[in-house]
Amino acid sequence: MAQPAEKHHTDSRLESLNEALSSGGFLQIRRMLNGLPPADAAHLIESTPHTLRGILWQLVDIENEGDILQHLNDEVQAQFLRQMDAEEVATITEGLEADDIADILQQLPDRVIREVLDSMDHQDRVRIEHVLSYDEDTAGGLMNTDTITVRPNITLDVALRYLRRHESLPEMTDSLLVVNRNDQFIGLLSLRKMLVSDPSVTVREIMDTEVEPIQATKSAREVASLFERFDWVSAPVVDENHYLLGRITIDDVVDVIREESDHSLMSMAGLDEDEDTFASVLSTAPRRAIWLGINLLTAFVASGVINLFEGTIEKVVALAVLMPIVASMGGVAGTQTLTVVIRGMALGHISRNNSRWLINREMLVGAINGLIWALIVAGAATLWFEDPLIGAIIAAAMVINLITAALAGAILPLIMKSLNIDPALAGGVVLTTVTDVVGFMSFLGLATYFYA
Amino acid sequence: MAQPAEKHHTDSRLESLNEALSSGGFLQIRRMLNGLPPADAAHLIESTPHTLRGILWQLVDIENEGDILQHLNDEVQAQFLRQMDAEEVATITEGLEADDIADILQQLPDRVIREVLDSMDHQDRVRIEHVLSYDEDTAGGLMNTDTITVRPNITLDVALRYLRRHESLPEMTDSLLVVNRNDQFIGLLSLRKMLVSDPSVTVREIMDTEVEPIQATKSAREVASLFERFDWVSAPVVDENHYLLGRITIDDVVDVIREESDHSLMSMAGLDEDEDTFASVLSTAPRRAIWLGINLLTAFVASGVINLFEGTIEKVVALAVLMPIVASMGGVAGTQTLTVVIRGMALGHISRNNSRWLINREMLVGAINGLIWALIVAGAATLWFEDPLIGAIIAAAMVINLITAALAGAILPLIMKSLNIDPALAGGVVLTTVTDVVGFMSFLGLATYFYA
Numbered sequence: 001m002a003q004p005a006e007k008h009h010t011d012s013r014l015e016s017l018n019e020a021l022s023s024g025g026f027l028q029i030r031r032m033l034n035g036l037p038p039a040d041a042a043h044l045i046e047s048t049p050h051t052l053r054g055i056l057w058q059l060v061d062i063e064n065e066g067d068i069l070q071h072l073n074d075e076v077q078a079q080f081l082r083q084m085d086a087e088e089v090a091t092i093t094e095g096l097e098a099d100d101i102a103d104i105l106q107q108l109p110d111r112v113i114r115e116v117l118d119s120m121d122h123q124d125r126v127r128i129e130h131v132l133s134y135d136e137d138t139a140g141g142l143m144n145t146d147t148i149t150v151r152p153n154i155t156l157d158v159a160l161r162y163l164r165r166h167e168s169l170p171e172m173t174d175s176l177l178v179v180n181r182n183d184q185f186i187g188l189l190s191l192r193k194m195l196v197s198d199p200s201v202t203v204r205e206i207m208d209t210e211v212e213p214i215q216a217t218k219s220a221r222e223v224a225s226l227f228e229r230f231d232w233v234s235a236p237v238v239d240e241n242h243y244l245l246g247r248i249t250i251d252d253v254v255d256v257i258r259e260e261s262d263h264s265l266m267s268m269a270g271l272d273e274d275e276d277t278f279a280s281v282l283s284t285a286p287r288r289a290i291w292l293g294i295n296l297l298t299a300f301v302a303s304g305v306i307n308l309f310e311g312t313i314e315k316v317v318a319l320a321v322l323m324p325i326v327a328s329m330g331g332v333a334g335t336q337t338l339t340v341v342i343r344g345m346a347l348g349h350i351s352r353n354n355s356r357w358l359i360n361r362e363m364l365v366g367a368i369n370g371l372i373w374a375l376i377v378a379g380a381a382t383l384w385f386e387d388p389l390i391g392a393i394i395a396a397a398m399v400i401n402l403i404t405a406a407l408a409g410a411i412l413p414l415i416m417k418s419l420n421i422d423p424a425l426a427g428g429v430v431l432t433t434v435t436d437v438v439g440f441m442s443f444l445g446l447a448t449y450f451y452a
Numbered sequence: 453m454a455q456p457a458e459k460h461h462t463d464s465r466l467e468s469l470n471e472a473l474s475s476g477g478f479l480q481i482r483r484m485l486n487g488l489p490p491a492d493a494a495h496l497i498e499s500t501p502h503t504l505r506g507i508l509w510q511l512v513d514i515e516n517e518g519d520i521l522q523h524l525n526d527e528v529q530a531q532f533l534r535q536m537d538a539e540e541v542a543t544i545t546e547g548l549e550a551d552d553i554a555d556i557l558q559q560l561p562d563r564v565i566r567e568v569l570d571s572m573d574h575q576d577r578v579r580i581e582h583v584l585s586y587d588e589d590t591a592g593g594l595m596n597t598d599t600i601t602v603r604p605n606i607t608l609d610v611a612l613r614y615l616r617r618h619e620s621l622p623e624m625t626d627s628l629l630v631v632n633r634n635d636q637f638i639g640l641l642s643l644r645k646m647l648v649s650d651p652s653v654t655v656r657e658i659m660d661t662e663v664e665p666i667q668a669t670k671s672a673r674e675v676a677s678l679f680e681r682f683d684w685v686s687a688p689v690v691d692e693n694h695y696l697l698g699r700i701t702i703d704d705v706v707d708v709i710r711e712e713s714d715h716s717l718m719s720m721a722g723l724d725e726d727e728d729t730f731a732s733v734l735s736t737a738p739r740r741a742i743w744l745g746i747n748l749l750t751a752f753v754a755s756g757v758i759n760l761f762e763g764t765i766e767k768v769v770a771l772a773v774l775m776p777i778v779a780s781m782g783g784v785a786g787t788q789t790l791t792v793v794i795r796g797m798a799l800g801h802i803s804r805n806n807s808r809w810l811i812n813r814e815m816l817v818g819a820i821n822g823l824i825w826a827l828i829v830a831g832a833a834t835l836w837f838e839d840p841l842i843g844a845i846i847a848a849a850m851v852i853n854l855i856t857a858a859l860a861g862a863i864l865p866l867i868m869k870s871l872n873i874d875p876a877l878a879g880g881v882v883l884t885t886v887t888d889v890v891g892f893m894s895f896l897g898l899a900t901y902f903y904a
Contacts, residue, residue, distance in 0.1 A: 015805050039681035044734055047801045049809045077849060146671050155587045160647065169644040172685060174626060191643050192621040226711075229491035231703040233624060233685055250702050251683040254709060258680075261713030269791035270784075277796040278806065281813055288788055292821055295784045296829065299777040304772045313765070320765050320772035321758045324888070325751040327776070332722075338719035343714060344729040349499045353467055354730065357501045361733055368737045369744055377748065377896070408603065429495045436776070 013044055017056075030059040038064065042071030047191045049278045066092040070100040075276035078107040086115030094124070098145045099252060122256065130245065139223050140216035142256070143237040143246035146170040149179045152186060152204035156197055159189070169274045172249040174233040184242040185213045213238040220256045225348060226338040227253045235250055264342050267424035270294075294429055302327070302436035309444035312451055319447050322394055325377065326443045330401035330435030333369065337362045337409025338427050345413060345423065359410040366406030370399040389450055397443035401435060408434045465496055469508075469762045482511040486650045490516065494523030501730045503877055505531065518544040522552040527728035530559040546576070550597045551704060582697065591675050592668035594708070595689040595784050596623040596696035601631045604638060604656035608649055624701040626685040636667045636694040657778030665690040668697055672708045677800065678707045691876040719876035722746075746881055754779070754888035761896035764903055771882070774846055777829065778895045781889030782853035785821065787815045789861025791881050797865060797875065811862040818858030822851040841902055849895035853887060860886045 013032070020028045033041050033056060045056050045068070047165050057080050060068055069077060069092065081089065081104070089108070093101045093116075105113045111130070127145045130155060134140025147170065150159050159176065163169065176194075178187040187207035197206050198356070213236040227235065227250060234249045262273040272292030275353075276283075302306070306313070313320050341358070344350040350358065374395035384389030408431055413423030465484070472480045485493050485508060496509050497520070512520055520812075521529060521544065533541065533556070541560070545553045545568075557565045557580070565584070569577050579597045586592025598619065602611050607615050611628065615621065630639040639659035651660050665688040666675060679687065679702060686701045714725040722743030728735075758765070758775070765772050793810070796802040802810065826847035834843030860883055865875030868882075 018805055037681065043681070043800065047803065047806060049806060049813075072727045126534055136871075162710075164649075165646045166648050168648055170624075171683065173644055174685070176623075191647065195615045195643065196618050196620055197616075228706060229495070230489065231623065233626070233702065235554055239582060250685065250706075251680075253489060254680060254702075254706060257706060260871060261717070265713070265717040266715070266791060267787045268720075271788060275792060275795075277792060277799075277801045278810065278813075281820070283816045284813065288785070288817060289821045289824060292781060292784060293826055293899060296777070296781060299780045300781075300832070302772050302776055306776070310769045310773065314769045317762045317766045320775075321755050321762065321770075323772075324754055324758070324776065324779070325748070328747060328751045328884075328888075329744060332741070332744055336723060336743065339718060339723060340727060340729060343717060345728075345850055345891065347729075348495065349729045351468055351499065354499060354501060358730065361501075361736065364733045365737045365740060368733070369741045372741060372746055373744055378751070432780075434793045436780075446511075 013394065017044070017048070026059060028228055030351070031057070033059055034061045034064055038067035039071045041068045046073060046076055046276075047278070050079070050276070050280050050303075053278075059063055062092065066094065066096050069093075069104060070096055073276060074107060074274045074349070075187035075279065077104060081107050085118055089116045090119040092122075097278050098127045098131045098246070099142055099391030101128050102136050102141065103136065106136055134216055136154055137220045138216065139214045139218045139220070139237050139248060140245065142223060142248045142252050143216070144170070144249065145246040146243065147177050147236070147247050148173060149177045149183075149201055149244065151180050152180070152187065152207065153202060155200055155202050156194055156206070159194065159203060160199065176203075177236050177244055177247065178203055179244050183237050183244055185210070185236050188236065195370070211235070212249065213242070213244075215240065221260055223248060224253050224256045224260065228257070229312055243244045243368065258297040260346065264424045267422055268339070268428050270425065283435060298429055298433040298436070300336060302440060305437050305440045306444065309440075309448055312444060312448040316390070316447065316451055318381075318387070319388055319444060322381055322390070323440055326394060326401055327436045327439035329404040330439045331432050333366055333402045334409040334435045336430070337406050338413060338431055341410055341413045342424050342427065345417065350414075355410075355414055359407065362406040362410045363403055365400040367399065370402030370415045373402075374398040390447070393446045394443060396446055397439065400442040401439040404438045405431075405435045408430065454548060469500070471498070476512060481508070482513075485511055486513045486516050491523045493520045498728075499730070500526055502531070502728070502732045503811070505730075518546065520544075521556060522548055525728060526559060526726045527731060528558060533559050538564055538712040540570055542571040544573075544703050550579045551594055552584045553580050554593065555588070557584065558588055570881055586668055589672045590668065591666045591670045591689050591700060592697065593667070594672055594675060594700045594704050596622070596701065597698040599629050599688070599696065599699050600625060601629045601635075601696065602641065602655055604630050604632070604659065605654060607654050608646055608658070609651035611646065611655060612651065623895070624686050624703065624863045628655075629688050629696055629699065629825065630655055631696050635696055636680050637688050637690050637696045639663070640688070662685070665696075666692070666700065667692070673712060675700060676705050676708045676712065677700070680709070684685065694747040707788065712798065716798055716876045717776035719874060720791070720794070721876065722880070729881055750881055750885040753885060754892060757889050757892045761892075761900055762831075764896060768842070768903055770833075770839070770842055771896060774833055774842070775895050776890055778846060778849045778853055779888045779891035782857040782891045783884050785818055785854045786857030786883045786887045787880070789858050790865060790883055792863045793862055794876050794879065797869065800859070807862075807866055811859065814858040814862045815855055818854040819851065822854030825854075826850040831897060842899070845898045845902060846895060848898055849891065852894040853891040856890045857883075857887045 016027060016032070024374060033044070041060070041064070042201065045053055053076065070079065093104055096450065105116060108116070117129065120128070130145060131143060140240045173191070174396060175188045175190040177185060178189055180186050187209040188205045188211050189203055193206055214226065216237050216239050226232070232250065234247050236247050237245045239245055259273055266273045266275060272287070341350065377398055378391035378395035381394050412430055413427050416423040416426050468484070469481060485496070488496065493512070493516070497505055500508060505528065509720070521532065545556055557568060560568070566820050569581065572580070581593060582597060602614065625643070627640045627642040629637060630641055633636050639661040640663050641655055641659045645658055666678065668689050668691050684702065685732065686699050688699050689697045691697055711725050718725045718727060720749060829850060830843035830847035834840045864882055865879050868875040868878050
C-alpha cells in the first residue's frame with residue numbers, strides 16, 4: 001500500500017497536472033498517475049474536466065486500469081468503457097472483486113455484458129453471473145463471493161492449519177463462515193475469537209449462531225442500516241433456503257451510505273446523486289433543463305393566482321412590492337420542515353405512529369414563528385407605506401402561509417412515499433408551488449376584500 | 453448479539469409501544485426495551501416524541517443505560533444526562549469505549565465532566581482525559597485506546613501465544629500495532645497475515661511499514677476520507693513524535709461520514725445536522741426563527757428593488773403578475789449549481805485549478821437553458837397579455853438572471869469557503885437574494901426603459 005495522501009494534495013497534484021499537460025510532459029503525468037494508489041488516481045481523474053479525462057486515461061498503464069476504473073463514479077466509468085471492446089473489459093477487470101466487476105459491467109449494454117462474460121474463464125463467469133443476477137441495489141448486488149467456509153465439527157487447530165494453507169485471506173476477512181454439508185449457513189467464527197480460544201475446541205462450540213445472515217434480496221439501504229446498527233465489518237449473504245451465497249464488506253456499505261446521504265441533498269435540487277461534477281455542457285444542460293421546465297409550469301400557476309387580483313394591485317401597488325415576502329417566508333419555513341422530515345425518513349425515524357405528533361409540532365412551530373415575524377413585518381410594512389391596514393393584511397397572510405407551509409412540508413413527503421414517489425425529488429417543487437399559491441392567494445385575497 | 457431487526461419493524465414496535473403506554477403496560481415496555489440490541493433501543497427512543505422519552509428512559513435497566521446512551525444522538529443524550537449526577541454518569545458509562553465515553557461527557561458542563569472523571573478509577577480517567585484533550589472532530593477525539601501492541605523482534609508464535617492470554621480481543625481488531633521500546637509506532641501486523649504465515653518468522657519480517665499512521669490532530673473529515681480511499685477497518689493514531697496514542701475503527705468513521713453528508717443537506721435549509729427530529733416545540737421554534745429572520749431581511753431587500761419600479765408596475769400590472777417567474781427560475785437554476793458545487797467541495801473534487809472550468813461550464817449551461825426557456829416564456833407571455841414587448845422583456849430578463857444565477861451559484865461557495873464560512877449554510881440565503889434582486893431588477897428595469 002502506498003502512502004496515504006491528503007485531500008488538499010489534490011490541489012497541488014492538479015496544478016502539476018495542468019503544467020505537465022500544457023508543457024506536454026506526458027511521461028511525467030504517466031509516472032504520477034501510475035504511482036498513485038488507485039483510489040487517488042481515480043479521484044484525480046474525477047476532479048478533471050471531462051475534456052482532459054480521455055488524455056489521462058490513455059496514460060494509465062493497462063495493469064492499473066481495472067483498479068482505477070472500479071473507484072471511478074458510474075458516469076466516468078461509462079465514458080471510458082464506451083471506448084473499449086468486450087475483450088479489453090474482460091482483461092482489465094481480471095482480478096477485481098466480483099461485486100466491483102458487476103458494478104462496472106452494469107454500465108455496459110446487455111449485449112456487451114454477454115460478450116465480456118463469454119471471454120472470461122468459467123469460474124469467474126459463474127461468480128459474476130451470480131452477483132449480476134441480483135439488482136445492483138440489493139444485498140446480492142453488493143456481495144462478494146470470496147468467502148472462507150469451515151464445517152462445525154472440526155477443531156480450531158484444524159481450522160487454523162486450513163487457513164495456513166492459503167496464500168492470503170481476502171481483504172476484510174474478520175470471520176470464517178460456518179456451513180453444514182449442504183452449504184447452508186449456520187454460524188460465524190470470528191478470527192478474534194479463534195485467536196483467544198483453546199485450539200482443541202470445535203468450531204461448533206465457539207461459533208456465533210445468533211447472527212442472522214442477510215437475505216440476498218434485501219435492499220442496500222437496509223443492509224447499510226444493519227451494518228451501522230451492529231457495527232459489522234462483514235456479513236454473510238444467503239438465499240431464501242439459507243444457502244450461503246457470499247458476504248458483504250463494510251467498504252461497499254460505506255459507499256451505499258455515502259450515496260444514500262448524497263441522494264437527499266441532490267434530489268432536493270432535482271439532481272441525480274451520480275451527477276458528474278465535471279460533465280460536459282451538452283450532458284449537463286438537458287438534465288437541468290427538465291427541472292427548470294417543471295419549475296416554470298408551477299411558476300405560471302403562481303402567476304395565474306396573482307393575475308386574479310390584477311385589479312387590486314392596480315389600485316394598491318404596494319401589494320406587488322410586498323407579496324414576494326409572504327411567498328418567500330412560506331417557502332423557507334416549508335423547506336425547513338420538508339428537510340427535517342426527509343432526513344428523518346432516511347434515518348428510519350418516522351412512521352405512521354409518530355407522524356401525527358410531528359405534523360402537529362411543525363404546525364405549532366410554524367404558527368409561533370409566523371406570529372413573531374408577522375408582527376415585525378406588520379410594523380415594517382405599516383411604517384413603510386404609512387398604512388396600518390396593509391400591515392395587518394401581510395401579518396395575517398404570513399401566519400396563514402407559515403402554518404400551511406409546515407403542514408405541506410410535513411405531509412407531502414409522507415404522501416409521496418406512500419405513492420412510491422421519491423419525496424426528496426418531488427417534495428421541493430410541489431412544496432414551493434403550495435407556498436407560492438397560498439402566499440399570494442391569502443395576501444392578495446385579503447387585500448381585495450379590505451381595499452375593494 | 454441479539455437478532456438484527458428490520459427498519460420497518462420500528463413501525464410495529466412503535467405501535468405496541470403506543471398501545472402499552474396508553475394501557476399502562478410498563479412491564480411489557482421494560483421487557484421490550486431491555487431485550488432489544490442497544491442500537492435498536494436507541495433508535496426507538498429517538499423515534500419517540502420528546503414528551504414520552506423520559507418515561508421510556510425510566511424503564512431502561514441501569515446496566516443497559518450506558519450502551520443505549522452511546523447510540524443516541526447528541527441532543528437526546530443531553531436531555532437524559534441533565535437529570536443525572538456525576539456519580540451516575542460514571543457508573544453507567546463504565547465499560548464503554550473511551551471515545552464513546554468522551555462523546556457522552558462532551559454533552560456535560562465542564563464542572564460536571566471534572567466530577568465524573570474524579571469518580572472514575574485512575575486507569576479509566578487517564579484513558580478518557582487523553583481522548584478528551586483532543587477536539588471532538590479530530591482523529592484524537594475519534595480514537596479508542598484499546599490497542600494491542602507487540603514488539604517487532606518476537607516471532608509470530610510468541611505473538612499468537614500472547615494473544616491467547618487475552619479473554620477476548622477488542623471489537624474490530626484487524627491488526628496488532630507494532631511499536632518500538634519507546635512506544636513509537638513502526639508498523640501494522642494484520643491478523644489475516646498472521647494466520648497464513650509461518651509461526652517461526654518474526655513480526656518485523658511480515659509487518660506492514662508502509663501504512664502512514666494518523667496524526668491525532670487530523671480532522672475527522674480527512675480521517676474519513678483516508679478510510680474510504682484505503683478501505684481500512686482500523687488505523688493507528690500517533691502524536692507528533694510518532695508515539696502511539698490509540699486507534700480509530702471504521703464504525704466511528706461511518707458515523708462521521710453520515711454526519712458529514714447530512715451536514716450539507718441540513719445546512720442548506722439553515723438546520724443543524726444534529727437536529728433532533730422529535731424535539732419539543734420550545735426548542736425547535738427559536739432555531740427555525742433565526743433562519744426565517746435572516747430570510748426576511750433579504751426578502752425586504754428584494755421588495756426594495758420592486759419598490760423602485762412602483763410607477764412602472766402601476767402602468768403595466770402584468771409586470772407584477774410575471775415578475776415572480778423570473779426570480780423563481782433564477783432561484784432554481786442557482787440552487788442547482790450551488791448544490792453541485794457544495795457536493796463537489798465535500799467530495800474534495802473542486803480546487804483552484806478546476807473551478808474556473810466549472811464556473812464557465814455552469815454559465816454556459818445557464819445561458820443555454822436560459823435561452824430555451826426564455827423563448828417559451830416569451831411565447832406564453834405574449835399570448836397571455838397580447839403584448840410582444842412584454843414577451844421580449846421577460847425573455848431577456850430570464851437569460852440575464854439564469855447566467856447570473858449560475859455565476860453566483862458557482863462562485864459564492866468558493867468565496868465563502870475561502871472566508872471560512874460554511875458554504876452550505878450561507879450559500880442558499882445569499883444566492884436567492886442575488887437571484888431575486890437581479891431577477892426583479894432586470895425585468896422591471898427593462899420594462900421601465902421600454903414602457904416609460
